[in-house]
Amino acid sequence: MESDYLPSSECDTESIESIHQGLIENLSEDEICDITTDVLEQIEMYMTNEIISISSPNFYKNMIDYVSGSVFENWLALELCEETDDDYHEIVEFVEQQVDYYLDFSNIPKRARGYSNDLETFSNFQIINQKIMHLQSIPQPVQKTKEWYDFRYGLISASNLWKVFGSEAQRNSLIVEKCQPVNTNDFTRFSVDTPMHWGNKYEPVTVMIYEHMFNSRVGEFGCIQHPKYPFIGASPDGINVESTNQLYGRMLEIKNIVNRDITGIPKEEYWVQTQIQMEVCDLDECDFMETRFLEYSTVDAFYQDVERDYRGVILHFIERDLKVNSMPIYKYMPVDVSLDKETIDEWIKSVRDECRSQNLVLFNTLYWYLAEYSCVLIERNRFWFQSAVPKIEELWRIIERERIEGYEHRMVKKKVSVSMNTDLSNSYVINNMPLQNSICLVKLE
Template identity: 50%
Template sequence: MITSDSDYTDELFESSDESSLSDVEELNTIDIMTEQDWVDIYESIDILIVDMIEDNIVRISNSSMYKDIADGVMEILYETFPHVFEEVEDETLVQDLYYLVEQIVDVEFEQMNIPKRSLTMTIDTLEPMSVDNIQMLACKIDKLRNIPQPQQKTKEWYEFRFNLLSASNLWKVFGTEAQRNSLIYEKCKPLDTTMIEYVNTSTGGAMHWGVKYEPVTIMVYEDMYQTRVEEFGCVQHPKYEFIGASPDGINVDPTNMRYGRMIEIKNIVNREITGIPKKEYWTQTQMQMETCELELCDFVETRFKEHDTDSHFYDDTEHEYKGVILHFVERPEISEEGQDIPLYKPCAPTYVYKPMSIENTKEAVKMWIEQEKKERDSQNLALFNTIYWYMDEFSCVLIQRNHQWFAGAIHQIEELWNIVLKERIDGYEHRCAKKRKPNTIVSMSDVSNSYLTNISPKPSICLIRLDENGNVM
C-alpha cells in the first residue's frame, strides 16, 4: 500500500507492468465484472495517472502526492463506471481496485524515470562507484571549493544571501498566497544588519538548537559511515543567479561509497521523526542538488538531549553516541577594582565540541576541558557552561535529484523573483502581513492596585560572576 508520504521505500517499490496485469486477472474472477470492464478500467487508470503526473509534477514535493493521485483516480472511476460500483456490495473489490491503482502509480513513475521521493537505505545497499564517476565527482567538488564567496554567518554573507532566493525558504514559492507574500516581502525589505548581530547572540529557540548541534550531527554521521564531510558555504546557481544554497556538507572522501553525496541536517526539538521529508525540506534538498549539480543527498534527522548532571552522563550506558560541548562567552572587563559582578557584553556564543576520539571518562573529559580553557583564555573567552549531550534518535534517508521537478518548478521561481525585482522599485508595503494590535489589559490585585498584564518587558541584563582567575562561576 502507498504510505501517507508515498516516498516508496525500497520494500514498497517492487511493481511492474506484469504484476499489475496479473492483479487484473485475479480481480477478473469477480462475476459482476466483465473482461471488457477490466480492460476499460485499466486503460483509464493508466491514462489518468500519466496525465495527473505530467500536470502536477511540481506537487511531488508534497508528501501526500502519490496518495492524492490514487484518490483522484478512484473518484473519476466512480464517476466513469457507476454501473460497476453501484452493484458492488463487497468492499473487498473496491480495496483491491485501489491497490491496483497504487500499483500502476508505482509503474508509471518508474517508466517516466521520476526518482522515488526518498529512500530508506543501509550500507549494504550501496554499490562501489566506477573510476569515471569518482573522477567526475572530484571535478565537481573542486569546482565548488574554488567558488569565491563570503564567510558564512558574516555581514557580507547575509548581504550576499539577501540577493538570492535561498534553498531553505524557496519552498514558499509553491505555498499559499500568504507564504508567497511573506517571501516577496522578506526579499524586498532592506536588510537590517543590526538585527543580524542580535540574532547571532541568541542562544534560545529551535533555530539555535539546530545550529548548536549541527557539528555534533556531522561528527556522528562521519563516525557512523566512516566518511569525511566538508562545508562549502553559500553557493550560487551556475545558470539562475537568483538561486543560492548552503548545504550542510558534502561527503569528500573518495574512498567512501557516499563520496559526492550532500548532507542536509535537521536537529529536531519537539516533533516526531518519521523518516519522511517535509515539503519544505524536500524542496530545500532539491534546490541544493540543482545548485551544486550533485545527484544525491542524505537527509539526516536527529534528536539530541542533554543530561541534567555530569554524573548522569558518566552513568549513561544506554546511548552509543554521547559527548560534551563547552559553551564559552567573551570575558567581560571589570570596570571597577574589586567588582566581581561585571556587566555581560552580548556576543555570539562560542561552542567547542569534544572529539569522538576522546573517551567519555571523567579523567579524559576533565583533561580535555582544562586544555580547552587554557587555549580559549588567550582569546579572552571564559567557560560559561558545560553541556553533556546524548543522541536519542537518528534517521538518514536518501533523496535523489529530481530533474523533472526542477524543470516544472523553475518558471514559478523565476516569476516570483521578477516580482521581487519590480517591487523593490515600485513598492512592496502592500505585502506586509497585517498585525493585530492587542488590547492593553488592566488587572486588579487583592489590594486594589491596578497593573498591566500584557506589556512587553524591557530587555533584561545578563550578569555573570567570575572567580579570581576570570572564569565564570
C-alpha cells in the first residue's frame, strides 16, 4: 500500500524502539514491522471512513478504542496476548503511539494543536494579500435593513451549521428556524444578563488582548457568503490584517466562557464553526481563543490587584432618551493604558465628556480582569468539508421545500402559561409572549 504516512518495508527504527514492550519484546523486527504496518493501515482506514466525525472532541479516543479492540481480537486469535486488562492496556498504548506517528506525517491536519512561540511565516504573502483584499471588497448590506434580513434568511450561518450533523431534534430546530418568516423582534430583543450578551460585551476586550499578545491587528469582515455554496455563510470574529505580522491572514474565533471549564479542546459546534468560516473565506488557519473574564466587586479591589496580566475598564453608556430594547453602548479602555488611578480617571472623564455630546449617559463602570484563557490553532480540514457538504446541501434542500410545503410537523409545541393573581385587581400575568409598546424607566444620577 503506497502512502506517505505508512512506514517503508524497512520500517522506522525510532518507531520500533518506542514499542518494545512486554507483549512484543520477543518478536522479530520483521514481525514488529508487519504489526506496525497493519495498525497504521487500520488507522488510515478509520480516518478515511470516519472523517466526518473528526469534529467530535472524542474522535481520536474513539479511533484508538476501535483500532485497539480490533488488534486485541486479532492478537488473541493468534495467541500473541492473553485476555487480561494489562495486555489490552498495553495494546492501547501501542496504538496511541502509532496514532501520534501517523498524525505527524498525515496530510490530514490534527483537529487542533497547542500554540507555539515558534510561529510559522505565511506561506505566500501575495496569495494571502489577494484573499484579504477580496474579502474586504465584498459589499455588506446595512444591518437591520430588509436587504440584511433577506441575506441572512437565504443561508445557514457557520454558528448554527453544526446542527446539520446533530440529533434529529437539533436538525428539526434548524429547519424550523430557517423556514419561519423573519421576526425582526428576535434581532432587537435582548438581556444584558444572558451568557450571549456577556460574550458579545467582552469580545472587543479579547480582541485587544489578542492583538497585544501577538503584536497584530484584527479586522472585521461582516457576514460572508460561500462563493460556491450560497446557502452557507459565516461571520468571523476577525482576521489578522497586519501584513507585516506572521499571523497575516489567520482567522480569529472567540468564545468568552461564563459557566464551563476551559480545556483547550474546541467543542464540536465551535470546531465546525471555524471550519465553515475558513472554507467560506478560503483561509487555512484559525486561532481559537477562549477566555474567562470576571468583574471586580469594588473599585478598590481593582486597584489592589497587581497580579493580573490583563485587567481594565468598560464604560456602559445608554441613550438619554432611552427606548425599549435600546442597545447598551460600551467604551473600552485600551489594554496599554497605565493602570494607575489618575490615568484611568482621566480616560474615564475624556470618554464621558465625548459621549455626553452624543446624548449618552454613563450608566455603569465595570472593572474586569482576565481570569484564564486558551488559544489553540485549528487548521482547515478540506477532507472533512468534502464529506460535510452533501449533508449540508441535503438539509438546505429540505428547508427550501418545506418553506413551500410546510414545516409545522417539526415544531416543538410550547404551552403559553397564564398565571392569575389572587388580589382584588383581578389582573393576569401571561408568560412567553413578546413585549410590544413597552417602556423602560431608569433613574439616572
